[in-house]
Amino acid sequence: MAARVARVTEIIAASPKSFEDAVSQGFKRATKTLRGITGMKIIEQRIAVENNKIIEYRIRMEVIFVLES
Numbered sequence: 001m002a003a004r005v006a007r008v009t010e011i012i013a014a015s016p017k018s019f020e021d022a023v024s025q026g027f028k029r030a031t032k033t034l035r036g037i038t039g040m041k042i043i044e045q046r047i048a049v050e051n052n053k054i055i056e057y058r059i060r061m062e063v064i065f066v067l068e069s
Contacts, residue, residue: 005067006038014058019045022059036066 013026023042030037041062048056 006064007067008062008064009034010043010060011063012058012060014048014056016056019057019059022057023061026059026061027063030063034063034065036068037063038066039064 009030011026011030013022013029015021015025023040027037027040041064042059043062044060046058046060047054048058
C-alpha cells in the first residue's frame with residue numbers, strides 16, 4: 001500500500017435550524033471543492049442570540065482530505 005498524505009482545512013458554517021444542519025451545510029459545501037474527504041472534526045459550536053431568541057447555530061470544523069498524487 002502506498003503512503004498517503006492528508007490535509008486539514010477549516011470550515012465555518014451556520015444554520016437557523018440546528019447544529020446538525022450547520023454541519024450538513026458545511027459538509028455539503030466542502031464536497032463541492034474538496035475531493036477525497038475522509039473525516040471531519042467539530043472544533044467549536046456557538047449560538048447567535050437576538051432579542052432573547054436563538055437566531056443561528058454556528059459551527060467551526062476541520063475537514064480532512066487525502067491529497068491526490
